[in-house]
Amino acid sequence: MFGGHTLLARPRRAASAWLRLEGVTRNTVHDLDAAFPLGCFTAVTGLSGSGKSSLVSQALIELVGERLEQAMTAEDADASPIEDMPARTNGRVATGMEAVHRLVKVDQRPIGRTPRSNLATYTGLFDHVRRLFAATPEARRRRYDAGRFSFNVAKGRCPTCEGEGFVSVELMFMPSVYAPCPTCHGARYAPKTLEVRWHGLSIADVLGLTVARACEVFAEEAPVLRSLTVLDDIGLGYLRLGQPATELSGGEAQRIKLATELQRGQRGATLYVLDEPTTGLHPTDVDRLLGQLNALVDGGNTVVVVEHDMRVVAQADWVIDLGPGAGADGGMIVASGPPEVVAANEASRTGPYLQRELDVR
Ligand SMILES: Nc1ncnc2c1ncn2[C@@H]1O[C@H](COP(=O)(O)OP(=O)(O)OP(=O)(O)O)[C@@H](O)[C@H]1O
Ligand SMILES: [Mg+2]
Ligand SMILES: [Zn+2]
Numbered sequence: 346m347f348g349g350h351t352l353l354a355r356p357r358r359a360a361s362a363w364l365r366l367e368g369v370t371r372n373t374v375h376d377l378d379a380a381f382p383l384g385c386f387t388a389v390t391g392l393s394g395s396g397k398s399s400l401v402s403q404a405l406i407e408l409v410g411e412r413l414e415q416a417m418t419a420e421d422a423d424a425s426p427i428e429d430m431p432a433r434t435n436g437r438v439a440t441g442m443e444a445v446h447r448l449v450k451v452d453q454r455p456i457g458r459t460p461r462s463n464l465a466t467y468t469g470l471f472d473h474v475r476r477l478f479a480a481t482p483e484a485r486r487r488r489y490d491a492g493r494f495s496f497n498v499a500k501g502r503c504p505t506c507e508g509e510g511f512v513s514v515e516l517m518f519m520p521s522v523y524a525p526c527p528t529c530h531g532a533r534y535a536p537k538t539l540e541v542r543w544h545g546l547s548i549a550d551v552l553g554l555t556v557a558r559a560c561e562v563f564a565e566e567a568p569v570l571r572s573l574t575v576l577d578d579i580g581l582g583y584l585r586l587g588q589p590a591t592e593l594s595g596g597e598a599q600r601i602k603l604a605t606e607l608q609r610g611q612r613g614a615t616l617y618v619l620d621e622p623t624t625g626l627h628p629t630d631v632d633r634l635l636g637q638l639n640a641l642v643d644g645g646n647t648v649v650v651v652e653h654d655m656r657v658v659a660q661a662d663w664v665i666d667l668g669p670g671a672g673a674d675g676g677m678i679v680a681s682g683p684p685e686v687v688a689a690n691e692a693s694r695t696g697p698y699l700q701r702e703l704d705v706r
Contacts, residue, residue, distance in 0.1 A: 357683050358385045358642065358662040364441030364616070366408060371434045372399040373676040379665065380681075381405070383444050386642050387649045388661035390687075390695045391679070394671030397651040402620045404434045405649065406450060409616060412442050445647070447615040449606065451622065453599045457590030460509060461497055464593075465552060465586040468605055470572035471495075474551055477543050477566065484541045493538060494548045501538040503529035533587075552587030559586055575604040579633045596626050603637040613645025620651045628656075635660065655702035658695075659684050666695045 360382030369377045374396045381387050389397050456467050465471035475491040478484055484493070493501035496508030506512050506526035510533040513521045525531045532539060532549040539547040544562065546554075554562060556576045563569040576582070579600045584593075593601065599622060606617070617638070623631045635657060638648045642662075652658055664687040668679040680690035687693055688700040 355660075358382075360385055360663075362441050362444045364409070364445060364647070365439040366404065367437055367439045369400065369404045369408070369434065369436035371404045371436075372396065373672055374399045374404065375676055377436075377676065377678065379405075379678060381441075381647070381649055381665075382663050383441055383647045384642065384645065385647060385662035386638060386660075387647075387663045387665060388652045388658040388684075389649065389665045389667065390652065390658055390699075391667030391675065392671045392694060395667040395675035397667055398620055399676070400667065401618060401649055401651050402450070404436060406448065406618055407434045408436055408438050409442070409445060409448050412438055413445070413448055444614055445616045446612075448618070449615055450618045451599060451602050451606075452620065453595030453622075453624070455590055455593065456598045456601055460589035460591050462590040463552070463587050464556070464576070464584055464590075464601065467590060467601065468572045468576070468608070470569050471586075473566065473568045474563075475548070477569075478541055478548055481541060481543055487537075487541070489538070489541060494534075494541075496533040501534055503533055503535055505529065506533070508533045552585070554586055555582060556584050556586065557582035572604075572608055575608050576601070579604055579637060580630065596630055600630075600634060600637065603634070603641070607637060607640055607644075615641075615646045617641060617646060617648045618650075619648070621653065622650055623652065623654045623657060631657065655698050658699055659702040659706060664695075664699070666690075666693045668694055 361384035364381040364383055366379045369379060377400070379400060389401050391397050456462065465474065472491070475494040478494045479489060479491040489501070492498045496502045502508030503526060505528035510526055510529065510531040511523045512526050514524045515521045529535075533552070534547075534549055539549055541547070543551075546562070551559070556573055560570065560573045560577055560582070563573060576584070581597060581600065584597070590598075622634060626634065631654065638650070642648050650657065658664055661684060664681060664684050665678055666680045666687050668675050668677065669692065680687045680693040680696070684699055684703060688696050688703055690696050
């Protein structure tokens with residue numbers, strides 16, 4: 346789905362409309378006007394301290410978030426954690442709000458705070474899997490419903506560990522440690538629940554499958570396969586379905602969030618904001634991330650990334666370069682336009698690096 350062709354030169358997309366911010370004042374950004382093309386991939390560049398995060402992660406998110414606030418559902422508020430962010434931005438959104446219905450900030454923070462959340466539950470594929478188990482002849486005979494196959498519901502889970510698979514052990518003079526549950530040995534379920542099999546597997550066996558293996562096992566189950574395929578496509582075939590959300594790496598968490606967005610079905614009109622999303626990623630993973638982001642833009646959405654990696658900037662539709670310097674010497678837009686235009690701008694300190702990248706493409 347996301348091949349290695351993402352970095353090939355492609356026609357730049359044209360703005361469907363413009364999201365215009367006016368009079369933005371935040372940290373060292375002072376009374377700035379900025380325009381982001383909707384339906385495009387925009388990269389915001391500039392020296393460290395030039396004001397990229399102030400403009401994008403703070404001002405853009407706060408101003409757009411404020412306008413969306415009443416319209417936002419609880420689910421969306423959760424997908425875009427913009428709490429802990431008192432609005433200290435001055436400025437306004439002058440145009441473009443009619444084409445932005447949703448705001449999602451995608452970062453490398455964990456996808457869940459407790460080990461009860463995992464890949465299978467977060468992506469929603471576990472709901473389908475539980476229904477498959479409830480539909481087996483054995484489950485129907487016993488009148489087990491889908492809830493019986495949840496480790497978050499009392500009736501089917503292991504009573505000792507309450508479905509966690511491990512128990513906390515108090516040690517004198519030491520912080521408590523987690524040990525596998527002595528009753529279920531990590532299976533998380535009551536023995537009765539595990540007796541029900543779907544294609545020879547218990548529900549605990551399913552949680553132990555890797556994404557790649559699960560793609561084979563659920564090949565005939567379209568709704569499950571859809572989630573699995575997206576995860577496999579972004580290189581996460583090696584993860585286990587039951588891997589706790591808290592154990593995922595930052596880059597993994599970020600790609601899972603985007604995969605979940607991609608499989609929501611494209612409603613379009615969502616603004617995705619990412620601040621240095623490629624930090625710590627291998628070039629292979631950067632390509633995968635770009636594949637995901639471009640797929641979102643092709644689905645009628647808008648992506649704005651703060652980015653230092655010129656490979657990412659060179660493939661953007663639009664670049665906003667901040668500067669000229671850092672701190673009080675920054676906070677202004679030095680150049681903006683397609684990558685070729687910013688690269689050719691002599692005032693831009695990003696220009697020469699961007700030109701070098703454009704030359705090798
Ligand atoms: N809460 C704050 N209060 C006052 N000044 C701040 C605050 N946050 C950032 N600054 C200052 O504003 C300037 C721009 O910071 P900002 O975080 O926007 O930079 P940046 O371009 O994102 O840099 P980097 O690439 O290092 O992330 C910096 O000089 C910074 O010290
Ligand atoms: Mg920053
Ligand atoms: Zn247990």
